[in-house]
Amino acid sequence: xxxxxxxxALLAGLPLALAACEVGPKDIQQTGHRGTGMVQLADRSxxxxxDRIPGETYRDIVLDPNNLGEPAxxxxxxxxxxxxxxxxxxxxxxxxxxxxxxxxxxCNYCHNPENMASDEVYTKVVARKMxxxxxxxxxxxxxxxxxxxxxxxxxxxxxxxxxxYWTTDPESMARMGMRSRRGQNNPDAMPAVYSSLPYDxxxxxxxxxxxxxxxxxxSGTSAYPMPGMRRATLMDTEMTYGFMMHFSxxxxxxxxxxxxxxxxxxxxxxxxxxxxxxxxxxxxxxxNENYITPLTSVFPASRLGPAGDPxxxxxxxxxxxxxxxxxxxxxxxxxxxxxxxxxxxxxxxxPTTAAAPQPTDSAATAAVxxxxxxx
Ligand code: HEC
Ligand code: HEC
Ligand code: HEC
Ligand code: HEC
Numbered sequence: 001x002x003x004x005x006x007x008x009a010l011l012a013g014l015p016l017a018l019a020a021c022e023v024g025p026k027d028i029q030q031t032g033h034r035g036t037g038m039v040q041l042a043d044r045s046x047x048x049x050x051d052r053i054p055g056e057t058y059r060d061i062v063l064d065p066n067n068l069g070e071p072a073x074x075x076x077x078x079x080x081x082x083x084x085x086x087x088x089x090x091x092x093x094x095x096x097x098x099x100x101x102x103x104x105x106x107c108n109y110c111h112n113p114e115n116m117a118s119d120e121v122y123t124k125v126v127a128r129k130m131x132x133x134x135x136x137x138x139x140x141x142x143x144x145x146x147x148x149x150x151x152x153x154x155x156x157x158x159x160x161x162x163x164x165y166w167t168t169d170p171e172s173m174a175r176m177g178m179r180s181r182r183g184q185n186n187p188d189a190m191p192a193v194y195s196s197l198p199y200d201x202x203x204x205x206x207x208x209x210x211x212x213x214x215x216x217x218x219s220g221t222s223a224y225p226m227p228g229m230r231r232a233t234l235m236d237t238e239m240t241y242g243f244m245m246h247f248s249x250x251x252x253x254x255x256x257x258x259x260x261x262x263x264x265x266x267x268x269x270x271x272x273x274x275x276x277x278x279x280x281x282x283x284x285x286x287x288n289e290n291y292i293t294p295l296t297s298v299f300p301a302s303r304l305g306p307a308g309d310p311x312x313x314x315x316x317x318x319x320x321x322x323x324x325x326x327x328x329x330x331x332x333x334x335x336x337x338x339x340x341x342x343x344x345x346x347x348x349x350x351p352t353t354a355a356a357p358q359p360t361d362s363a364a365t366a367a368v369x370x371x372x373x374x375x
Contacts, residue, residue, distance in 0.1 A: 031257055031271055038256040038271075048252060048321040051329070054153050055103065058096040059334075063088050077117035081131050084342040093337065097127065100152035102160050109160065123160070125298050131338075133291035138332055138339040141283040144276055149332035149339055154325050155317050164250075164316035166191065167305020168207075169200040184238065191314075193249045197242035198235075202314055205243055206284045207293075216240050216281075219265035247277065250315035251323045273323075280315065288312045 025044045032038025069075070072090035073083025082090055094107070102109035102123075110124040119125055130152065138149040155162040171183055184192070189199030205216060218232035218240050225231060248254055255261060258277060260269035267274070292312050299310050318325045332339045 031273075032260055032269075036256075036260050036262070036269075038260060040253055040257060042252075051320075051322070051326040052157060053326075053329070054096075054099045054158065054331075057099050058092055061092045061095065063092060078119065081128055081342070082337075084340075085337055089337055093335065096335065097152055100158065101127070101156045103158050105160070122298050122300065126295055129291050129295055133287055134338055135341055136291070137283060137287065139341050141279065141286070143279040144283050147332075148324065148328055148330040150318060150325070151331040151335060151338055153331060155313070157320075161303075161311065162317050164314065164320060165311035166200070166202050166314050167311060168203045168307040168309050169305075170307045184242070191246050192242050193245045195242075195245060197245060198239050199242065201239045201243035201246065202312070204239060206281060206314060207288050207312065216243065217265060219263070221265075247315060250319045250321070252319075252321040253323055257323065284313055284315065 022043055027040075027042040027044060027047075029040045029042075030038065031040055068086030068088040070087055071083060072085045072087050073079050075087050076090075079090070082093070085093065098107055098109075107113070110121055110127050112118050112120055134150060134152060137145060157163065169183060183200050184198045185196045186192075186199055191202070192199040215232075215236055218237045220232075222229070244255065247258070251257065255264075258271055258274035260266065263269060292310055296304070296308075296310050304310055
């Protein structure tokens with residue numbers, strides 16, 4: 001007669017298991033109007049830990065604004081992008097960069113100690129481009145990074161290769177063949193957060209020069225197809241959802257952080273964070289296209305993906321599970337030299353330091369309108 005209570009106990013437990021209940025305290029934050037279900041639920045036992053901040057090496061260096069030395073571009077031999085810094089600022093930045101990118105390897109990760117001016121170590125060539133990229137993000141993409149800004153640490157966090165990056169998945173490009181997964185149905189694939197959705201939405205949305213917002217948008221705008229209207233396929237839709245899974249996962253939020261789910265496409269019901277993300281998509285595209293891809297021939301084979309492209313940036317590279325990277329902690333406050341572009345650029349600067357294209361299409365207007373919701 002012991003069986004009955006056991007069965008009862010099992011049956012009683014079943015609904016709990018089926019409902020995937022997570023016991024324990026939750027933090028609840030409302031992100032939209034009451035009754036719209038726009039809330040963020042955070043399981044306290046599952047929250048990401050505190051962010052590491054860089055070591056103390058450069059914090060002890062106090063610059064005397066009246067005694068910063070000569071312009072680095074004149075003092076040193078081969079300074080191509082930081083020529084507007086004074087030598088004292090320049091030296092402090094080198095120490096900081098080492099702390100941010102290669103604290104274990106030291107200066108020699110980028111330099112031949114016999115000849116600091118030499119560009120023979122590939123990482124120095126990469127780092128030069130990275131400095132241009134960081135400045136461009138801080139200056140041209142304030143619509144996204146605000147005054148918080150980014151430094152090398154935002155992505156690198158003390159290691160030469162950031163923890164989160166992506167490369168084109170050759171399988172995702174295969175369209176034919178019985179054995180092809182067509183870039184989806186791989187529960188191990190992190191970008192789709194263990195779902196069956198496409199796991200490389202990045203090549204289409206944050207790499208190609210082709211303005212892809214039309215493909216991200218899949219909802220119809222009229223009841224019936226109109227002549228000349230582009231039709232979204234099921235595959236387009238899956239791709240959008242795969243990308244959105246990456247958004248949520250990278251920021252540690254759910255869909256209602258940006259959308260009112262009664263209509264995902266409707267900008268007027270969306271939060272300001274969706275508009276910020278709209279700029280984010282373009283910022284990431286700019287970084288990948290104009291700074292990382294041009295380095296393809298500089299990287300050794302061990303730093304290229306299976307399709308031969310370098311490791312690139314997505315939302316997770318900076319955000320790492322937080323809605324604001326490092327909880328919104330600003331490091332450019334200490335390094336204003338990374339938040340300005342040289343006024344008179346030295347001749348050797350490549351054209352990519354020029355201002356990034358600013359959004360001009362109607363979506364930008366819509367996006368801005370969201371920041372100040374109009375009814
Ligand atoms: C992550 C890569 C990286 C690390 C680490 C690094 N540097 Fe540099 N260094 C660079 C780059 C890039 C330049 C060239 C900057 C430019 O062209 O504007 C440079 C240039 C220099 C120059 C100017 C050389 C010349 O005459 O042209 C000096 C001096 C220098 N670094 C010192 C240091 C010291 C000291 C350290 C360690 C505390 C260090 N660097 C760590 C990337 C790095
Ligand atoms: C937005 C993110 C981001 C920022 C900001 C950033 N990097 Fe990078 N960095 C990357 C990615 C992604 C790679 C590619 C990893 C690879 O293939 O090595 C990379 C690669 C590098 C490498 C080559 C490392 C190697 O071992 O191959 C160096 C050196 C480097 N970055 C230096 C810097 C410096 C210096 C700064 C700040 C001035 C900086 N990065 C800022 C994302 C970033
Ligand atoms: C951090 C903000 C953010 C989060 C979180 C987010 N989205 Fe989005 N979503 C956007 C942005 C921005 C666009 C518009 C992209 C464009 O048009 O350029 C968009 C577009 C969409 C679209 C296409 C709408 C149309 O016009 O057809 C769908 C569908 C969508 N999201 C679903 C989701 C789902 C499902 C989730 C949760 C898994 C999610 N989103 C999470 C920012 C977000
Ligand atoms: C180069 C680093 C970097 C990358 C890459 C990046 N972001 Fe951000 N993002 C930031 C910074 C820094 C902030 C904080 C700005 C501030 O203080 O308001 C931010 C803020 C945001 C916010 C506002 C959060 C809030 O609580 O108000 C959203 C939403 C967001 N990012 C979405 C995205 C999405 C989506 C992507 C990928 C398409 C992305 N970000 C890629 C650096 C980045």
